Amino acid sequence: MVPIKYNIRSLRSRWVSSMMTVLGTGLVVWASVLSFGLADGLNHTLEVSGEKLDIIVMRKGSTAETNSTVSEAVSREIDALSGIATNADGAKLCSPELVVLDNVPRRGDNGRANMMIRGVSPVAKYLRKDFKIVEGRENRPGVREAITSRSMARRFEGAGLGEELEAIDGKFLIVGLFEAGQGATESEVWADIDVVAQASKREGARSSIQIRANNPSDATRLIDRIKNDPQFGLDAITETAYFAEQANSGMALKIVGRTIAIILTIGAMFAVANTMYAAVASRAREIGTLRAVGFGRTTVLVSFLLESIILCLAGGVLGCLGVLPLNGISTGTANWQTFSELTFAFRFGPVVLIQALLLALFMGAAGGLFPAIRATRLKIVDALREI
Amino acid sequence: MKFLPYILRNVMRNKLRAIFTGMSIAVSLFLVTVLYAYINVQDETGEKTKQFARIVVTAKQGLTFPVPIAHVDKVRALSGVEAAVPLSWFGGKYQDEKIPFGQFATDPEQINTVLSEYDVKPAELAAFKADRGGCLVGSRAAEQRNWKVGDNIVLKGDIYPVTLELTINGIFTSESSTDQLESLWFHFTYLDELLKKDRSRQAGNAGTIFVKAASPDNLGDLMDRINETFKHTDAPVRAVTEQAFRQMFTEMLGNVQAYIRNVALAVVISLMLVAGNAMAMSMRERTREVAVLKAIGFTRFIVLSLVLVEAILIAMIGGAVGVLGAKLLFAMRDIVFRGIPGISGFYVPWSTVIFGMALAAMIGLFSGIVPAWRAAQVSVVDGLRKVV
Numbered sequence: 001m002v003p004i005k006y007n008i009r010s011l012r013s014r015w016v017s018s019m020m021t022v023l024g025t026g027l028v029v030w031a032s033v034l035s036f037g038l039a040d041g042l043n044h045t046l047e048v049s050g051e052k053l054d055i056i057v058m059r060k061g062s063t064a065e066t067n068s069t070v071s072e073a074v075s076r077e078i079d080a081l082s083g084i085a086t087n088a089d090g091a092k093l094c095s096p097e098l099v100v101l102d103n104v105p106r107r108g109d110n111g112r113a114n115m116m117i118r119g120v121s122p123v124a125k126y127l128r129k130d131f132k133i134v135e136g137r138e139n140r141p142g143v144r145e146a147i148t149s150r151s152m153a154r155r156f157e158g159a160g161l162g163e164e165l166e167a168i169d170g171k172f173l174i175v176g177l178f179e180a181g182q183g184a185t186e187s188e189v190w191a192d193i194d195v196v197a198q199a200s201k202r203e204g205a206r207s208s209i210q211i212r213a214n215n216p217s218d219a220t221r222l223i224d225r226i227k228n229d230p231q232f233g234l235d236a237i238t239e240t241a242y243f244a245e246q247a248n249s250g251m252a253l254k255i256v257g258r259t260i261a262i263i264l265t266i267g268a269m270f271a272v273a274n275t276m277y278a279a280v281a282s283r284a285r286e287i288g289t290l291r292a293v294g295f296g297r298t299t300v301l302v303s304f305l306l307e308s309i310i311l312c313l314a315g316g317v318l319g320c321l322g323v324l325p326l327n328g329i330s331t332g333t334a335n336w337q338t339f340s341e342l343t344f345a346f347r348f349g350p351v352v353l354i355q356a357l358l359l360a361l362f363m364g365a366a367g368g369l370f371p372a373i374r375a376t377r378l379k380i381v382d383a384l385r386e387i
Numbered sequence: 388m389k390f391l392p393y394i395l396r397n398v399m400r401n402k403l404r405a406i407f408t409g410m411s412i413a414v415s416l417f418l419v420t421v422l423y424a425y426i427n428v429q430d431e432t433g434e435k436t437k438q439f440a441r442i443v444v445t446a447k448q449g450l451t452f453p454v455p456i457a458h459v460d461k462v463r464a465l466s467g468v469e470a471a472v473p474l475s476w477f478g479g480k481y482q483d484e485k486i487p488f489g490q491f492a493t494d495p496e497q498i499n500t501v502l503s504e505y506d507v508k509p510a511e512l513a514a515f516k517a518d519r520g521g522c523l524v525g526s527r528a529a530e531q532r533n534w535k536v537g538d539n540i541v542l543k544g545d546i547y548p549v550t551l552e553l554t555i556n557g558i559f560t561s562e563s564s565t566d567q568l569e570s571l572w573f574h575f576t577y578l579d580e581l582l583k584k585d586r587s588r589q590a591g592n593a594g595t596i597f598v599k600a601a602s603p604d605n606l607g608d609l610m611d612r613i614n615e616t617f618k619h620t621d622a623p624v625r626a627v628t629e630q631a632f633r634q635m636f637t638e639m640l641g642n643v644q645a646y647i648r649n650v651a652l653a654v655v656i657s658l659m660l661v662a663g664n665a666m667a668m669s670m671r672e673r674t675r676e677v678a679v680l681k682a683i684g685f686t687r688f689i690v691l692s693l694v695l696v697e698a699i700l701i702a703m704i705g706g707a708v709g710v711l712g713a714k715l716l717f718a719m720r721d722i723v724f725r726g727i728p729g730i731s732g733f734y735v736p737w738s739t740v741i742f743g744m745a746l747a748a749m750i751g752l753f754s755g756i757v758p759a760w761r762a763a764q765v766s767v768v769d770g771l772r773k774v775v
Contacts, residue, residue, distance in 0.1 A: 020664040027657035031650045038646075059548055066451070067478075067546040069588070103449040103635070111638030114449070169448060200452070205588070233548070248485060260418060260650065267414035267654075270407040271661035277403060278668045333641035336486075339451065341639070 002290065002299055007307040010283070021275045022315045025363060028268040029319025033348060033356045035257030037323060041347035042250040042333070049183035050240030051129055053085070053219055057209040057226055060235045063245060064338045065099045065208040066116070072096075072204045074232055081225060083218035084211050087126045093212040095124040098193050100200045101340050102167040105157045113334065113341040115156060117146070117167055117189045119196030127210045129181040136161050136176030141192040144199075146172040149186035151330040151343045153177055159189065168199040184243065187332070187343045210239075246337050253333070265359055268312075272367025276308050280375045287375050288383025297376040304375050308368025309361060316360025320353050390689075394697050398704075401669060405701055408665040412705030412750060413712065415654050420713040420743040422647045424735040429637055431736055432565045436629045439504065440603035442610055443632040444596040447623040450635075453592035455622050456579070459494070462596055465616065467609050469601045470500040473575050475594025479542035479551060481532070488528055489570030490542055490551075492578040492594070495521075501599040504561055511536065511557025519577050521556040525568035527732075529558050547589055549581040564732030598626075655746060658702075662754035666698045670758040677762045678770025691763040698755025699748055706747020714740050 011018045057078060062068035075096045085093045098119035105112045118124075122141070125131045139145040148159050153174070158165040165172045172191055180186050197203050213219035219238065226236040280287070290300060326346045335342040398405055444462065446452035454473075462471045477490040495516045499507055507515075507523060515521045524534055534540070534555055542551040553573055561568055575593070582590035600609055610626040617624045627635075637643075670677070680690060714735040 017664055017668065020660045024657045024660040024664070027653040027660075031653040034646075034649065061544055061548060063545055069548075101449060101451040110642060112635065113639050113641075114451070200448075202588075260422075263414060263418045264654065267411050267418070268657070268661075270411035270414070271657075271664075274404055274407045274411070274661070274665050274668075277407075331641065334639040341641075 002295060002303040004306065004310075007303060007310060010279070010307065011311060014279070014282075017275060017278070018311060021272065021311055022318060024271055025268050025312050025315030025360060026318035026322065028264045028363075029316045029356050029360055030322045032257075032261035032264055032359055033319055033323045033352060034326070034346075035260050036352045036355055037326070037346045037348045038331070039250065039254040039257045040349060040352050041331075041344045042253060042342070043247055044347050044349075045182060045184060045186075045342065045344040046243040046247040046250065048129070048181055049185065050238070050243040051127075051212075052238055052240050053213045053216070054127055054239040055211050055213060055219060055222060055226075055236050056239055056242050057211065057234050057236045058207075060233050062235070065097070066101060066338045066340065068207050070096070070206045070209055070234065072206065074234065075206050075209050077232070078209050078211065078226065078234075081211075081222060083213055083222050085214045087123075091123055091126075093123060093126055095121060095127050095210045096193065096206040097124060097208055097210060098196050098200075098202065098205060099207040099338075100168055100196055100202070104159075104165070104167055106155055107157055113156075113332070114339055115152075115159075115167065115189060116187060116338065116340040117172075117191060117196060119193035120190050121193055124190070124210070125178075127212055128185050129183060131178060131180045131185070133176050134179050136174075139175055139191055142195065144170060144172050144191070144195055145175045146189050146191040147176040147178055148174060148189040149179065149343075150177050151186055151332075151345070152189060154330065155332060155341075155343055165189065168196065170199055182345070184246075184342065187335075187341060246335060261359060265363055268363050269367040272308060272312060272363055273371060275311070276304065276368045276371035277374070279307070280304065280371045284378055284383045284386040287378055288380050288386070291378075291380045292384060301372045301376045304372035305365060305368050308372070309364035312360045312364030312367070313357065315363075316357045319360070320348070320356050323348050390693060390696075394693060394700065397669075397673075397693075397697050398700055401672075404665055404669065408662050408701055409705030409708065411661055412658055412702055412747065413709035415658055416706050416709035416743055416747060417713050419651045419654055419746065420710045420735060420739055421717075422651060423742060424713070424717075424733070424739045426644055426647060427736045427739045427742075428565060428733060429633075431738075433630045433633050435563075435565075436633070438603065439629065440600040440606060441501065441629040442598040442600060442606060442613065442626050443629055444598060444613060444624050444626045445632075447625045450595070453589070453622065454594060454596060454624060456575070456591045456593045458617060458622070458624065459593055459596055461616060462598055462613060465609070465612055467601050467605065467612075469599045470497040471596055471598045472497045472501050473593030473595070474597045475575065475578070475592065476546070477542065477544065477551070477573075477578065478546045479544050481540065481542055487545065489567055491570060491572050492575040493572050494575055495572070498572055499559075501597050503599070504563070504566055505559040506561065507557055507559045515556040515572075518554060518556055519574055520552060520554055522553040522571050522573040523557050523559050524555055524571045526558055526560045527568035528571060529555075531569070534558075547578070547582065548585055548587055549578070551578065551581075564734060566732065568732070595632075596624075597629075655750060658750045659753045662698065662702055662750055663757060666694070666701075666754050666758040667761075670694065670762050673762075674765060674770050674773050677765045678767050678773075681765065682767050682771065687763040690765075691759045694759035694762050695752065695755040698758070699751030702747045702751025702754065703744065706744055706750070710740055710743035710747065713743075 058068035079094045100117045101114045103112050104115040139147050153160045161174055161177055163174050213222050223236045226234050327348045328345045330343055330345045332341050332343040446454050459471055459473050472494040475492040477492055478487045479490055515523050536555055538555045540553050579590055600606055613626040717734050
């Protein structure tokens with residue numbers, strides 16, 4: 001094998017050209033990773049939202065809470081079912097909830113979006129993974145007070161701690177900020193269920209009921225019981241399944257991101273091929289010498305391929321480094337299934353970064369292949385004669 | 388002009404390099420063109436709706452709140468209103484499709500007056516008006532699902548707790564591919580009766596009211612009067628132009644424009660580097676030739692221009708392939724992006740084509756600057772002595 005040192009020195013000796021290729025491929029990788037990171041962030045948010053033992057009860061036929069209604073009477077019957085877990089204080093983990101959407105302006109000049117306002121009772125927080133108030137306090141029942149997440153506070157006009165949020169025909173005083181394990185709950189505003197029902201003129205209505213089962217077998221039993229009772233007319237699914245369904249609506253983002261990455265990679269391949277053809281052309285004599293001193297065709301081929309791959313991987317690493325400052329920055333888009341804004345953070349996890357480096361690897365291998373083949377085809381005698 | 392043949396020969400001197408540079412620009416600008424077309428199509432269709440002089444009335448608290456069906460007649464009674472219909476998104480599931488297409492409960496008598504850009508055969512429209520369980524479907528919706536007039540279809544409610552059984556009375560078409568041809572209209576009264584039977588509190592909700600004004604002037608005044616009419620009722624409304632209504636959906640999607648601009652910027656800078664690199668490689672090989680040119684009397688300015696024009700030419704040819712390729716591809720095929728809201732038909736507007744070509748020219752110019760400058764600076768003596 002030709003020592004890699006040879007390739008690196010070669011790249012260094014025409015460093016301006018090498019740098020430009022590295023920067024060029026770096027930018028392409030950057031744009032691709034940006035798209036991957038967006039899709040990954042959206043997916044992650046919905047993925048961590050689900051809890052296997054938690055069950056969402058909705059009207060039969062509804063795929064999202066926002067489309068569902070459950071009557072108060074039925075809600076009480078669900079509460080009476082056995083197999084529902086209790087918390088440390090002995091309260092039953094059965095939470096009737098009412099979801100209302102309102103079109104609220106985003107901060108800055110970012111247009112408006114549908115905000116999900118969830119009417120809850122005090123038990124709701126026990127049904128959310130890692131729920132805790134991080135600033136301020138909990139909202140009191142019976143008054144127009146609300147709590148929300150940090151990312152919502154940043155994203156929406158009037159949603160900051162101590163501010164007044166104008167929504168559903170009035171104002172809600174934001175009294176606290178919560179965290180909920182980075183899940184979909186962090187895209188919601190919570191207020192007292194009766195207050196929300198009254199404000200939206202939906203007294204007594206519930207969108208869904210969330211319950212936690214004691215154990216997996218109780219969960220299955222509860223789901224069957226609720227689903228198959230014709231009197232209820234309800235559907236019950238695990239929270240995990242509910243959010244997996246919603247992650248489907250993020251598919252468009254994923255497909256768009258992948259398509260962009262593939263097209264850009266093809267474009268970059270041509271550029272890499274150009275650089276490598278020039279490298280082979282200007283080093284004909286060196287190649288002749290290598291062959292003359294006994295390196296075989298395959299060895300020369302591998303050497304040039306490696307050089308091309310090193311070049312692109314350097315660009316890949318640069319592109320990945322370039323997106324890291326964006327990691328964790330929150331953004332949002334419409335979740336069309338719930339018809340409301342879903343906030344999430346850019347996420348450049350190991351999978352995304354490895355995908356990016358593979359893309360760079362492919363760029364280098366495919367772009368360098370033909371130039372490398374040309375290098376092997378040079379006749380030793382002619383190549384040595386080149387100046 | 389007389390140098391053009393010389394420049395063209397230079398472009399094709401290293402064919403492989405020229406083709407690769409061109410292809411790199413073509414492929415990448417294809418992408419940028421498609422991305423920008425997404426923005427421009429929305430602007431253009433929004434602009435186009437102006438001629439229809441339509442107003443959309445929603446509940447004051449937003450789209451998810453009800454608009455009483457009785458409001459429709461009250462709107463019709465206002466002066467300056469030509470027609471008004473309820474248009475309520477049903478969002479039901481058809482077979483095992485995951486993403487619902489546009490199914491709207493409306494008033495068959497006036498729907499084609501309000502949405503006048505759609506063509507329906509008079510006989511089919513009459514059949515639709517007469518059949519309470521009938522529906523009209525858009526040509527694209529019909530094509531995708533192999534529907535024919537006379538077919539029966541079942542839509543399972545997601546937002547509403549009812550199942551619709553509809554008969555297709557006819558198929559509507561339109562000249563413009565961006566119109567909502569992936570939709571279906573059915574009788575509002577049919578849905579409402581089912582809901583009343585179910586004692587659902589969702590009964591009597593018009594969803595939105597689409598209003599056709601008698602003239603495109605004074606839409607603002609009409610909107611004010613609509614708002615005023617319901618101001619002191621239980622269900623106040625917000626009337627906006629159709630353009631503003633569409634804008635609302637675009638806004639919900641988030642900051643797509645910023646994302647597109649960032650990707651495009653990265654691509655353009657990348658292309659400048661890539662094309663500049665290729666140009667520099669070409670010029671390095673031609674140092675001696677440039678010295679000869681200067682020796683026989685070519686001025687620095689001409690040498691500089693020769694190289695710049697060559698760089699721009701390569702970029703423009705590559706750009707033309709990519710940009711026009713995008714234009715052609717979407718003109719030939721009716722490509723529908725399902726699941727990407729705000730898009731019901733897609734094409735590349737001419738404004739995007741011009742933008743794409745301008746980008747190509749800019750890429751060429753910037754990629755040529757450094758190599759051109761260097762060529763202009765070549766000293767005759769050194770250049771002639773240089774063996775490449």
